[in-house]
Amino acid sequence: MSYEKVTASVQARLRQIVGAAYVLTEREKMLPYSHDEVTDPSYHHLPEAVVLPASADETAAVVKLANTCHIPVVPRGGGTGLACGAVPIYGGIVLSTERLNHICEIRPDGLYAVVEAGVRTADLQAAAEARGLFYAGDPCSGDSCCIGGNIATNAGGNRAVKYGTTRHQIYALQIVNPTGHILSVGAPLxxxxxxxxLEQLLAGSEGTLGIITQATLKLFPKPPYCSDILAVFPTAEAAVTLASTLLQKGILPTCVEFLDQTTLHAIADFLQEPLPGQADGHYVIIEMESADEDERDRHLLQLDEYCRAGGASQVLLAEYKKIWHLRKSFAEAVRAESLCVSKEDVVVPIEREAELLQKIAATTARYRLTVRLAAHAGDGNLHLNILKPPAEDYDAWQRRVQAHQxxxxxYIYQLGGRLSGEHGIGYKRxxxxxxxxxxxxxAMMKAIKQAWDPNNILNPGKIFDLP
Amino acid sequence: MSYEKVTASVQARLRQIVGAAYVLTEREKMLPYSHDEVTDPSYHHLPEAVVLPASADETAAVVKLANTCHIPVVPRGGGTGLACGAVPIYGGIVLSTERLNHICEIRPDGLYAVVEAGVRTADLQAAAEARGLFYAGDPCSGDSCCIGGNIATNAGGNRAVKYGTTRHQIYALQIVNPTGHILSVGAPLxxxxxxxxLEQLLAGSEGTLGIITQATLKLFPKPPYCSDILAVFPTAEAAVTLASTLLQKGILPTCVEFLDQTTLHAIADFLQEPLPGQADGHYVIIEMESADEDERDRHLLQLDEYCRAGGASQVLLAEYKKIWHLRKSFAEAVRAESLCVSKEDVVVPIEREAELLQKIAATTARYRLTVRLAAHAGDGNLHLNILKPPAEDYDAWQRRVQAHQxxxxxYIYQLGGRLSGEHGIGYKRxxxxxxxxxxxxxAMMKAIKQAWDPNNILNPGKIFDLP
Structure with missing residues (x-):
């Protein structure tokens, strides 16, 4: 794949479109845009220019220019990706949505919000809550990730069991297509x-088919009651099986999260405090919404019953802030152990999760891999973090990691699973x-890409290579 | 658009693929395949051959042959469409899925079913129920429509308020693509x-991008309690506003159906029995699932409260069979009044429904149109049936209908609405x-079609025309 360069004349035209202050070309200023949250420097790549448009019109003008000049454009939201989807592997322009950060409209009567792509997920959640409403999307990186990136990667997160992933929150998208036209797809229907x-095709297409500039997203009335339960299970298999049991019983939690015992110890070390039941096994965190106190009480009794029937040694009512601080410390705790981590984001049908855990225990032992493991057990999405031992040579470790992969x-494809549950394919996978x-x-995916983006300028080299 | 003919030699090859008994070429046998449920004969068109494959392999072989010979292939399920999507307007082959009628697997642990495209919706519902499970898709034509057609048109139906439309029931599809390859997209994840x-792109693409041969569909545990409420409102606007009110209050019915007073009278005449509250206004039927008796009682109290607060003069507990027999008699009652009906399937954001009803009342009066009206009020989807007066000339009536359209x-597009809520565009729209x-x-839709189906052989002339 060969592209034209961002020459001084292209730079000048970019400055005309977005204003001189919003075209970055100094190496130091561009460095933060050379990577996402993948720490391995072999996955980093410096752009030739970073452009920060303030509107869909400016975004369209940048894309039109890039398409005419045959320069790649890589859209970027919060930069919290874990698949190098926002890394400009062919150089060119990184188009950051950080100035597209307006919440345009919140409609309590229609139960939807219209937001620009660069709005942080947590800001939308807070704005909805201030109106007694609720935005269901909730990636663990919610404080820093943006709506546009959530849509582009079909981000999942913690509430997918009940509410689905980001694609299920979408009514409509405003996009700039690869030839620089603004269009709206979908409607609040x-x-x-x-x-x-087309909105569902664009969701999860990782910036290869269009740049999302605005989204119309579903809101819900704020659930009156929300309870968090912590259950401790003696085996990992019993723990993850609970999710499938609950769903079969017609109980629909917001989330069912799993942390294995080794990982719990790592989190306890990181937080420098012992965790309840830590010595006894594996954690399942269940969050359950209820319409009133009676329903909440019924839910709690049912959860207690099913957890114990499933083998839980302890079932505790958990404090929301504390339990989610613990759960969300997973990534940081892993980082504190090692800066060199291979992160997997696999997903399987939930009724096959226990089998997958057994397989992982066997294969990681055989390949002598140090593993930290958290799962969105309620939707079959498992985050396997493989830590490089400090003493080991990087290449030797990588060879083991890749052979294991x-x-x-x-095995995962035999179970009907897929590579990525919520991070996307990006460049990395x-x-x-x-x-x-x-x-x-x-071939059918590539055919769409080629039909819409004949010059292959939108986020090239992601998901797949074109011939 | 010009195609080759189904010659004697093509017929012979079709017989080799599916067996002689499953290639129909006699006019009389092909007549039922020349139309869907649109009665207007100007929308009927005879195919040159009807082929009934028994497997995905046979389907693929038929498509491959058609693609090589440049003959159109029009997939057909139950033939219950209302947009002429299954009508072979360029002749060629109608490929009926009626022999692809096996329920392959029902998985209570994973909560999904694998079914062939020609399975009738009601048969899947019954098979799920026999296992204590529940298939949520429920078009009014459930007794005769097929899963493949439901997916191809993204059929909606009565339970979309809570469960979404057919696209929301889909985990995975097996399709035959326009060049005759079998592939699976999606997974039970x-x-x-x-x-x-790709599965969401294919859903609702009306057979233009692929022929669905098998689907993996979500199942739910059967809801323990299900109540039906009938509320009678003095005005149509108050009636449809209830749907939006309930959703804003965090109450999520399975369905909220609306029948206007004129239509009620027509149904009463058709059923030859008076309907409760018929003289007092407009009907809203609400169906509500509950987890136990306590929740059911709470739901009923809340519904009573909100209906009365919204202006209902009567709120009655309805008998399931009776009330749905009444609701599902709508189409037949209209047919009993006139065989010549123009059917609209418009959809608007639910908070705009009352405005739309006012507009319709004004415009249909101005155009002197006889109207029967039912709405899936809980999702903004309104079925406007315009009856031809017996004495009027067809062409004169059509001119008024079209001007009104x-x-x-x-107006509907100004409200953020769309042409079709659940019937599709087909040939008619x-x-x-x-x-x-x-x-x-x-243009972006057409680009996908052209990229996947360069010879334009799969259901050509539907949704849009290619240059």
Whole structure:
């Protein structure tokens, strides 16, 4: 893939579009835009320019210019990705949505919000809450990730069991397409059958088919009661099986989170405090919304019953802030142990999770891998973090990690699973995507990309390579 | 658009693929395949052959042959469409899925079913129920429509308020693509971000992008309690506003159906029995699922309170069979009044429904149109049936209908609405689609079609025309 360079004349035209202050070309200022949260420097790449448009019109003008000049454009939200989706691997322009940060409208009667792409997820959550409403999307990085990035990666997070992932929150998108046209797809309708559902195609397309500039997202009335339960299970298999049991019983929690015992110890060390029941096993955190106190009491009794029937040794009412601080410390605790971590984001049908955990225990032992493990057990999405031992040579460790990956993914695809539950493919998993995806399916994805972006300028080299 | 003919030699090859008994070429046998439920004969068109494959392999072989020979292939499920989506307007082959009628698997642990495309919706519902499970998709034509058609049109139906439309029931699809390859897209996963979401692109694409041969669909545990409420409102506006009120209050019914007073009288005449409260106004039927008796009682009290606060003069507990028999008699009652009916399937944001009803009352009066009206009020989807007066000339009536359509749709798009809530565009609404859709959006739909189906053999001339 060969592209034109961002020359001085292109820079000048970019400055005309967005204003001189919003075109960054100094190495130091561009460095933060050379990577996402993947720490491995081999995945970093400096752009030639960073552009910060303030509107869809400016975004469109930048894309039009880039398309005409044959320069790649890589859209970027909060930069919290874990698949190098926002890394400009061919240089060119990083288009940051950070100035597209307005909450345009919140409609309590229609139960939706219209927000620009650069709005932080936590800011939308807070704005909805201030109106007695609720935005259901909730990635663990909610404080720093942006709505546009959530949509582009179909971010999942903690509430997907009840509310689905980011794609399920979408009514409509305003996008800039690869030839620089602004268009709106979808509408705030609870039902429609009026042509192809382009908004769902764009969601999860990782910036390869369009740059999201604005989104119309579903809101809900704020649930009156929300309880958090902590259950401690003697085995990891019993712990994750609970999720599937609850769903079969018709109980729909907001989330069912799993932390294995080794990981709990790592989090306890990081937080420098002992955790309740830490010595006894594995954690399951269940969050349950209820309409009133009676329903809440019924839910708590049912959860207690099913947890104990499933083998839990302890079932405790948890304090919201404390338990979620613990859960959300997972990534930081891992980082405190090692800066060199291979992160997997696999997903399987929930009824196969216990099998997957057994397989992981066996294969990681065989490959002598140090593992920290958290799972969104309620939706089958498992985050496997493999830590490099300090003493080991990087390349030798990588060889073991990759050999293990191949074996693990082969097994996961046999279970009906996929490479990524919520982080996306990006640049990092592109080779795995090629290996594990039906070539005919991949060809159909590529055909859409080529039809919409004939010059391959929007986030090239992500998800797949074009011939 | 010009195609090759189904010659004797093509017929012979079709017989080799599916067996001689499953290729129909006699006019009489093909007649039922020349139309869907649109009665107007100007929308009927005879195919050159009807083919009934028994497997995805046979379907693929038929499509491959058609693609090689440049013959159109029109997939057909139950033939209950209302937009002429299954009508072979360029002749060629109608590919009926009626022999693809196996329920392959029902998985209570994973809460999903794998079914072939030709399975009737009611049969899947019954099979799920027999296992204590529940399939949420429920078009009014459930007894005769098929899963493949439901997916192709993103059929809505009665339970969309709580469960969404058919696209929300889909985990995975097996399809035959326009070049005759079988592939699977999606997986029974509650979360994933592994490439473009092709299953959601295919859902609602009305057979133009692929022929669905099998689907993996979500199931739910059967809700323990289900209550039906009938509320009678003095004005149509107050009636439809209830839906929006309930959702804002955090009450999520399975469905909120609306029947206006004129329509009630027509149904009463058809059923030859008076309906309760018929003289007092307009009907709202609310169905509400509950987890136990306490919750059911609370739901009923709340519904009574909100209905009365919204102006209802009567709020009655309804008998399930009776009230749904009444609701589902709508189409037949209309047919009993006139065989010549123009059916609209418009959809607006639910908070704009009352405005739309006022507009419709004004415009249909001005155009002197006889109207029967039912709405899935809980999702903004309104079925406007315009009856031809027996004495009037067809063409004169059509001119008034079409002039009214243009005015109505202009207004609906101003409200953020769309042409079709659940019937699709098909052949019937293609010109309206062209007029009311942003050309850039339409161009992006067409680009996908052209990239996947370069010979334009799969259901050509539906949704849009290609140049």
């Amino acid at each position: 609870r039902k429609q059958s009026t042509g192809y559902c 191949q074996e693990l993914y082969t 592109k080779q795995l995507m090629k290996k594990f995806t039906n070539p005919e399916e991949l | 509650r979360k994933q971000s592994t490439g473009y979401c 243009q005015e109505l749709y202009t 293609k010109q309206l689609m062209k007029k009311f859709t942003n050309p850039e959006e339409l």
